[in-house]
Amino acid sequence: MKHESSSDAPVLQLTGIDKQFNGVPALRGVALRLRAGEIHALMGQNGAGKSTLIKVLTGVYAADSGEMLLAGQPIRPASPLEAQRMGISTVYQEVNLCPNLSVAENIFSGRYPRRGLAQGYRIDWAEVHRQARALLARLDVDIDVTRLLSSYSVAVQQLVAIARALGLSSKVLILDEPTSSLDDDEVKSLFAVLRRLRGEGLAILFVTHFLNQVYAVSDRITVLRNGAWVGEWATRDLGPQALIAAMVGRELVAQATGHAQLPPIEEGAPAVLQAEGVGQRGQLQPVDLGVHAGEIVGLAGLLGSGRTELARLLFGLAKPDSGSLRIDGVVVELGSPADAVKHGLALCPEERKTDGIVADLSLRENIALALQARLGMRNTLSRAEQTALAERFVKALGIKTASVDTPIGLLSGGNQQKALLARWLAIEPRLLILDEPTRGIDVAAKQEIMDEILRLARSGMAVLFISSEMNEVVRVSHRIAVLRERRKVGELPAGSSEDAVYDLIAAEI
Incomplete structure (x- = not known):
């Protein structure tokens, strides 16, 4: 049975949040309400605006318009540190602590308990360790707090990050994809901790892309799509199919897109x-x-x-x-x-700008990369051979460029994608x-690339x-x-x- 919030008054309330980058809207009229003693799932596809909203909430970005209230008081944090001081803490998928420091040092970094006179007082390490153990005990974690953080698993490191948030007397805890690197048993342990913190009255914002986990641990769901607020529901009132429809847009799902004329597969094809x-x-x-x-x-x-x-x-x-x-x-x-x-085999990767193109090299050089790698450095393609190869694919794929010597970083996204496709087609995978x-x-x-995929299958x-x-x-x-x-x-x-x-x-x- 899902836990019911003890109060309808939001601890944190966002209304009408807008954010643009270079004139392109990233958030449009976004709303969010977090209550004490509640786990609230923030859902949406890639590009929905979840990360941008968290960065606005934690002071990484300043909202262009809208209102944020914490415990009924207007806030506008100017940095993550200021957000922490207000009582908003975030634990990220990639734990942002210091692996070369001890567990206790990570929990109390920047606010160590001290003893002695105002001048020349020293860190009270015995108290640091005692308080660190006490905070971890709230999470049912019993570890050596003097050991380096790096000596523990990612799951334990995340619990240390949560303990740090508790030590900051946080009112709001944001968990951004905390389970992506955890196995099933570690996820269950984390959820047990979240339920315990919910029972203590903490407001928890849980960002995930795992639908099962949403229904396992959350009380309420807010959905964003294309930077806009779609709605807020009690988890028990929004079934999985309805949640997916809200995330992707039921109007898109309902469209009749038609099917391409697929090339026949040869019977017995290997x-x-x-x-x-x-x-x-x-x-x-x-x-x-x-x-x-x-x-x-x-x-x-x-x-x-x-x-x-x-x-x-x-x-x-x-x-x-x-x-x-x-x-x-x-x-x-x-x-x-x-x-x-x-x-x-050949692979055109998901992130073409970071894993695909070499932005400073020319279109010609980018297209020739895979073939050159296969031939080896003893069989270097001449500039004339590279040019002939590139010009052949520029024509075949309709790549728009003034010259094959144009840096590929100056081309449009679609033409960069065609160039990556050309790179692999050059080795005839x-x-x-x-x-x-x-x-x-x-x-x-898009249409040109889809047509090319069909042509490749026909070949x-x-x-x-x-x-x-x-x-x-x-x-x-x-x-x-x-x-x-x-x-x-x-x-x-x-x-x-x-x-x-x-x-x-x-x-x-």
Whole structure:
């Protein structure tokens, strides 16, 4: 049974919060109400505005307009430190403490108990350690507080961060994706702590992308979409399907987008790649997945479902600790992306600006990178060969540039994405993994890339297509593998609707 808040009066109330960056709205009229003795889940897709709202709330950004009230008094923190002094503490997914200091030092850094005269007084280490142990005891944690923080697991480090917040006499505790790096038992332990703190009257804002966890621990839910407030509900009143609809926009789900004319798959076509029970502890439960020559397999799921983690495992960017990979029926071990490339695999990564393009290099050099890496430094491509290669793909993919020598960082997002695609097509891969290939590009460029994916499948290439744009996944996939919370929950055939995918994601929550 869900805990009921002891009071309807919000400890923290935000109304009409707006924030723009270079004239582009990031938050529009956002509202939030946190009550004492309540765990409140903040939900939304990538780009919904959750992180921006937290940064406004904690003084990283200043809101352009709107009102924030803490215990009924207007606030406008100018920094995270000022927000902490007001009673608002945040624990992030990546614990922002000092691993080279002890547990006790992390809990009391900047406010050590002291003894002695006003001049020349010293830190009272015995008291530091006593109070640190007392704060951790409130969380049912019994550890050596004199040991370095780095000697403990991420789960314990997060509890230390929470203990620090308790030591600051926080009224509001914000947990930003605290379970992303925890296993199931560690999540259960954290939730036991949160329930205990809720019982003590703390207001807790819980940001997560795991739907099961929302229903396991939260009392109330606020949903943001595209920077705007969608609504607030008691958790018991908002079922999983309704929550997903609020996050993605039911009006989008209901649109009839149509399906592309998929190229036929040759009967008996071999599995280019077959993953059998491939997983990684804390990142992805064991997954079975096959991709055949000429087949487009869509990988669908909400943020945090494990799509990118699976792509990394298949391309040798991460090492699985369970299962096996077969290429053309033969078991292989991919120790690195170079191994994957040797076996005919290619990956266009999700974050093209940080993991894909080399912004200071020319379009020509970026396109030639993968082919040059495969040839080795003893077989250097000449400038003329690079130019011929780049010009061929500029024409084939319709890349808009004044010259192949233009720095790729000066091109539009859509043209950068086409250049990444060209880089991998230059090595003629047998399996192309596309992770969010249409994110952040205009409609025309999206259509051109989708058409190219279909053309590649017709040529016999196997394609694993990952996208948070569900209408794209259902439109071009021969099969759709659906992930939820780091595990595969089923597959759907070609012609399935967006609603069918969301229903499968929401099932059994």
